Amino acid sequence: MSQVKDIQTAENANSSNENSYFECEKGKVSSLNLDFGIAEVAVIPSENFSVETRGISASDIRFVLSDDGTLSISNVRRIKIDYTGFSRGSKILPRILVCIPKSVSLENIRISMIAGKFKCSAALKCKFLLLNACACDCIIKEFSCVQVKARSAFASLELSGKMSGGNSSLECAAGCMNVNFNGDETDFSYDARIALGDFKFNQFRKSILFQIMAHEKKKNHIFTSCLLGSLNVSIKKGE
Numbered sequence: 001m002s003q004v005k006d007i008q009t010a011e012n013a014n015s016s017n018e019n020s021y022f023e024c025e026k027g028k029v030s031s032l033n034l035d036f037g038i039a040e041v042a043v044i045p046s047e048n049f050s051v052e053t054r055g056i057s058a059s060d061i062r063f064v065l066s067d068d069g070t071l072s073i074s075n076v077r078r079i080k081i082d083y084t085g086f087s088r089g090s091k092i093l094p095r096i097l098v099c100i101p102k103s104v105s106l107e108n109i110r111i112s113m114i115a116g117k118f119k120c121s122a123a124l125k126c127k128f129l130l131l132n133a134c135a136c137d138c139i140i141k142e143f144s145c146v147q148v149k150a151r152s153a154f155a156s157l158e159l160s161g162k163m164s165g166g167n168s169s170l171e172c173a174a175g176c177m178n179v180n181f182n183g184d185e186t187d188f189s190y191d192a193r194i195a196l197g198d199f200k201f202n203q204f205r206k207s208i209l210f211q212i213m214a215h216e217k218k219k220n221h222i223f224t225s226c227l228l229g230s231l232n233v234s235i236k237k238g239e
Contacts, residue, residue, distance in 0.1 A: 022063040023050040026101040030069030031108040031126075039075055039094045041113070043120035046099035056094035070108075073098060100124070109145075113138060113155075124161070133157055152177045152229075162238075167221050172197060174228040181220075182238040189218035190233070197226035201233045 026048050034041075039056075051073050053061050064072045075094055093116055105125040111118070115135040124143040131138070131148075133155040143161030150159060153173040162182040170179055181188070185202060191213050192199055198207040201224070206212075214221065224231055 020058045033072040035074035038115045045102040045122040050099040052097040054095040169223040172231040187219045189214040190222040198230040
């Protein structure tokens with residue numbers, strides 16, 4: 001069984017009741033797993049891997065490095081929301097700042113967000129990128145990977161980047177997903193299944209009860225599915 005090291009107990013971890021900071025050298029990390037319940041999360045470029053929090057106790061944030069090099073960052077406490085208004089004793093949503101080294105290239109990056117906001121201005125470079133978003137606003141400004149799999153449920157997603165020679169998937173259960181690929185349209189093919197949603201792939205548009213399968217799979221093939229909401233894919237060559 002894989003052994004894990006909880007960096008919260010290491011010398012490079014500092015915390016107070018509501019603020020925490022943890023850090024890990026980039027050479028020790030091969031994959032990244034970000035798993036958040038309800039929070040406002042920002043991901044920025046830096047020199048090492050680190051996380052800094054506000055409005056969340058040290059016991060409610062995990063920063064764990066496994067022996068296979070997977071760094072997992074998550075907020076353990078799942079905040080309960082009263083839809084009629086916050087109770088007198090409720091606290092603000094936790095704010096989490098994640099830093100990723102500027103030049104690092106990883107095997108896998110997995111991001112899961114239940115609700116809140118997620119904004120990534122750091123360049124995500126990896127072989128496999130997996131994104132699961134539910135009831136949140138999510139922006140990833142730059143990614144570079146072989147495969148990308150993004151799933152949205154009642155979320156608003158804005159993704160920009162490039163893929164190189166893999167089979168990827170974009171699934172929109174509800175909400176809005178906008179994906180901008182950097183590349184040549186002739187290198188892309190796609191399958192599309194639309195139920196009650198709207199689908200756009202560059203200039204091609206369809207909506208409501210439509211299905212199309214690619215006659216030939218190109219270098220970059222994408223499976224797209226839209227149940228409700230809108231799924232927009234744009235492919236343009238970078239400058």
